[in-house]
Amino acid sequence: MLRSMVTASNTMYELQKQIDNISHNLANVDTTGYKSKHSSFSELVRQEMKQVDEKNNEVAQSRKTPPGLRLGVGAALTERLTHAQGNLKETKRDLDFALTSPYQYFQVDVGGEVQYTRDGSFYLTPGQGNQVQLVTQDGHAVLDQNGNAIRFDQRFSSFKVDAGGNITVASSNQGEAPLKFTLGIVKAVKPQALKATGNNLFTVQDELRPTALINLVGANRQDISMKQGFLEGSNVDVTKEMTDLIATQRSYQMNSRAITMGDQMMGLINSVR
Template sequence: MLRSMITASNTMNELQKQMNNISHNLANLDTTGYKAVNTSFSELVRQQIEQVDEKNNEVAQSRKTPPGLRLGVGALAVDKLTNSQGSLKETGRNLDFALTSPYQYFQVDVDGEVQYTRDGAFTLSTVAGNANQVQLMTADGHSVLDENGNAIRFDRRYQNVQVDKNGTITVSSGNEGEAPLRFNLGIVRAVKPQALAAEGGNLFSVDDNLRATALINLTGAGRQEISIKQGSLEASNVDVSKEMTDLIASQRSYEMNSRAVTMGDQMMGLINSVR
């Protein structure tokens, strides 16, 4: 009974993680550029209990299964980031940039650390200490970086912002004879997307030891891989029907395992009541 209760309780803990992920996905259904987290399960290592000792060699040789019992100890939940492309929503706003290729991310500065996002709803904000300059920012106030890791800043008279499909921003003042400025958006491609760690606020980070192998900075000829559409935003890739189906299945599995714990408790109660 104790083994059945331990196995069931281990599985219940992992099922709770799946339900937490489903709740998080549904809560971010309308979050720009959000990537759903799906849960899969694998079986924990089984334990072999040798409780059968065959005395008859003929019987032992005729067995189709190994002697004893192989008891599982529950399931293990594995989280996986889903990088499928979300649908595009037209906004008509010049500072809305939608990445139209999966596995690509904007680079942003978060308190001195480079992090990554698919949310391209940008704004122009005055540079602290210099009222004559503006910089490209995320909706949460993080600086958007160029391909060299520098904040994108320019004189505030340059208000006309255009971006091509390869991520080159052109800003112009509209004054005749004044040359426009150009910046290359910092875009990376995740070749090992599971190295991305969610930081909240629709941001991801990568461990410094994994950064060189998990990400490719799309510069030079690599910028031809970039695909951006201006005046649009990428919607969440959460599939509501799948999430609801998984939620029902996980709740029923949780209920089944909780009943296994209850049955184990009842059986132990019967044993304890024997006089």
């Protein structure tokens, strides 16, 4: 009974984490560029209770199962980011960019640290002098391929981005050459190395960065694909999340019931005089 209660309590702890993941996914169903988390379960280490040896050697030799009673100790949860492409939403806004290839991320400066996002909803904020700076909706600087902030004169006439992430800013002064910038884009070749830091941002440990990410510069920029005037929606499948939520709640109830029944049986044993 104690073993059954321990198994059930361990599993309930992991099921609660799955419910939290589902709730987080559903809460971000309308978050731009959000990548959902997928949960899967695996069995924890089993313990084998030795039984009395078979007295009949012929029966013992013909046995196809282990001679012990194998008892599990619950389930373990594994979380993985789902990097599937989200649906595109047309906004017709010049500062909205949607990456149309999976595993690619914009580079932004968050307190001096380079982090990554799929959210291409950008804005202009006043910079030094008469300049403006390209930032995220939280005010983090959007970086170019060299890791520098993108700044230009506030008296510009147009702002264009091509499919390869090349920005062209036309000046309002006739005869002045347009400014050109190149958005900093990376590709995650080991996407599970990305760790969510909140606010739709991801980071990678410094020791994993060289092998987990490829900075798309030079010839690699041919792999970039984006659209101006669009935003990528969340890749959350509401139908699947609701189905998983119902199944998880039923599993939680079953394990909770197992603990209750074990407690009742122990109470009966303790009451025997």
